[in-house]
């Protein structure tokens with residue numbers, strides 16, 4: 001646990017109603033991941049977590065993350081319950097409100113803690129650093145695979161351990177027994193010598209009056225009873241009977257419905273709006289021209305959408321009306337070539353002399369790769385319910401960053417942030433899209449024209465065409481091989497450096513490296529997409545390493561192994577996945593195995609894809625994945641995340657293509673932005689390796705290896721090297 | 735005005751008969767378990783049973799359902815609240831991730847098992863390929879269908895209790 005005592009704070013008290021509450025505020029150190037553009041700058045991050053022990057002995061974990069399918073509530077509750085020796089049958093969760101209680105002391109005090117004293121040092125930073133804390137915390141809420149790694153490790157476990165110690169001390173005092181003689185199990189205290197026993201709740205009030213421990217003792221790995229177990233997900237029962245509430249399901253009295261039309265070309269504004277036909281429709285209440293979008297508010301969503309279709313909207317010219325996808329790629333190439341010619345390469349990593357070594361090498365291998373824009377296409381289309389009344393805003397939303405959304409609304413529309421209450425709902429998928437603040441702001445802009453609530457729903461067409469896309473990207477790689485077929489240089493150029501910074505780095509020991517990028521304009525708005533920059537760079541790097549292996553006439557697994565110097569964890573996952581897949585076995589004609597290995601968000605994942613490349617579109621038959629996330633809290637939940645991430649990555653590799661023509665996104669719905677479906681879903685086997693390294697993420701790391709493993713499998717099957725995605729639809733697979 | 739039997743109960747809906755059944759169910763009958771995903775019969779999130787057959791409610795006008803029997807996810811469990819074998823299998827196999835597609839998946843699976851109590855993989859492919867799961871839970875959906883089929887074939891074969 002290292003540093004948390006110096007960076008954290010524990011507070012405790014008794015709530016109205018007699019519940020005992022313990023909270024932990026965490027200031028993360030410099031190693032917290034950072035996504036440029038979403039975070040104000042270098043800085044520390046604060047996440048507060050809480051545990052409540054109620055009078056009926058129920059324990060509630062209050063989780064400051066959004067549940068979008070990753071099982072975060074369950075994993076967080078497990079970590080808390082582990083340290084608290086809680087009775088798992090009586091542990092539940094609550095979504096933390098998007099409220100300063102979870103980022104700021106003064107309101108937290110009012111909200112939860114009564115009059116508990118907080119050390120001045122921390123109170124100051126909580127007050128003064130509020131804005132930045134909120135922005136930073138925003139990021140921390142749900143993204144970057146951070147929940148278990150940071151909130152769980154430094155928050156939930158500490159809160160649970162502190163609560164347990166305080167209860168033990170309270171019981172020791174009451175029973176007149178040494179604390180060391182009191183043991184805890186299933187939310188009960190036992191003093192075996194005197195035969196006394198009591199449920200935790202008996203000592204809630206007494207524990208709440210104690211000062212919290214400075215450094216509660218956490219369990220060691222051998223002591224885990226709940227962590228490492230596949231506890232059933234707490235959110236699943238509500239997801240099999242239709243009772244789980246997503247924002248789109250929120251129903252309020254007098255609520256109206258809004259459909260919207262955004263500009264086909266980003267940045268355009270409305271110049272002319274003919275709404276006569278729309279307004280003539282029964283049930284249409286108002287057509288709203290917001291300048292950057294048009295909304296129709298009606299009695300029902302279907303009518304609102306019909307009215308949108310009946311609008312005649314003219315948009316301003318942005319200068320991008322003739323822009324096409326080919327021109328975007330051509331621009332990347334031009335800018336990359338110019339950077340090299342003029343020596344304007346933006347340096348990312350430089351060691352040795354990559355170009356000199358390549359010139360002197362006995363073999364030079366070179367390739368250019370590209371990937372297209374991708375939409376997120378979460379199953380629940382973008383939506384939000386807003387109610388603005390008396391200057392106060394209530395917003396029901398599925399968002400990866402509720403507090404950040406709130407602050408963005410306050411800033412954009414001039415509200416005091418305390419006048420905005422965000423009610424976080426389940427997310428029907430997020431994948432990064434739902435960390436953006438555009439749609440919460442739009443919902444409030446519409447709703448503030450009415451005194452009743454308005455539910456804004458985007459059509460799937462809007463959802464696909466008004467996304468923040470995974471950026472289209474191009475990379476060029478040049479490597480030199482020595483006489484003994486070892487790589488001596490790695491010259492890797494790309495466009496768009498975003499996050500995480502290490503996504504462009506390689507784990508392989510190649511002496512001379514020059515990793516650099518070209519400045520270029522990306523004309524289409526972009527944002528984080530499951531695993532962020534690792535998606536494109538995982539594909540480029542792991543495909544090219546495969547090319548190098550073949551150029552060196554070596555087995556792709558053995559070649560990687562040789563280059564993984566001082567990387568025992570990488571080698572272990574590689575060996576595991578090779579063993580699982582029967583790597584090296586003879587394959588029938590047109591069948592092949594391909595491997596890829598990517599570390600992201602602290603987790604190392606190797607995948608092997610078995611492809612049948614006989615048809616027009618390759619069919620993925622099997623996927624094997626081995627993952628080392630240090631230690632996995634909920635193995636079945638983690639396995640589900642890897643399965644999900646594999647499908648997400650394969651869907652993109654096979655079909656994912658958002659293209660731009662005439663300045664606008666071409667695709668609009670699942671017929672032209674297809675998804676992998678049941679009949680082409682492969683069997684997936686996952687093996688977890690608990691190496692006891694620092695905890696890694698679970699939601700994203702399974703995605704990056706999927707595309708390169710597939711492309712490498714196609715090469716193994718038919719000798720065709722895939723350097724551009726997607727494989728189907730774009731006619732790129734001859 | 736349309737008259738329907740919804741989850742065993744007679745209901746009337748006084749709206750434009752061209753309104754898709756999906757929006758009548760969600761906004762007027764206040765049964766939000768049936769989801770909107772695409773609006774063009776491409777994703778299956780809106781799957782309900784109409785007169786026993788799985789349909790995409792986003793693409794069926796209310797008029798086409800007039801006088802019919804509709805079963806939604808809210809009506810799949812027994813009247814005593816006992817989960818349908820498919821729902822129980824969904825929990826046992828820990829199928830849902832975000833859960834948004836799962837009402838539609840379950841409705842498709844219930845219909846499949848009623849028609850084919852012991853479905854082959856090809857049967858599962860055919861019955862389920864209309865339901866997208868963006869969270870990629872396909873392997874677990876397949877396993878859960880098989881689990882439901884093997885556990886209590888008579889119950890699963892009974893299909894929905896109201897459909």
Ligand code: FES
Pocket residue numbers: 769770771772773774775776777778779780781790791792793
């Ligand atoms: S919403 Fe009906 S099939 Fe997608």
Ligand code: FES
Pocket residue numbers: 069379428429830831832833834835836866867868869870871
């Ligand atoms: S569980 Fe999320 S879309 Fe299927």
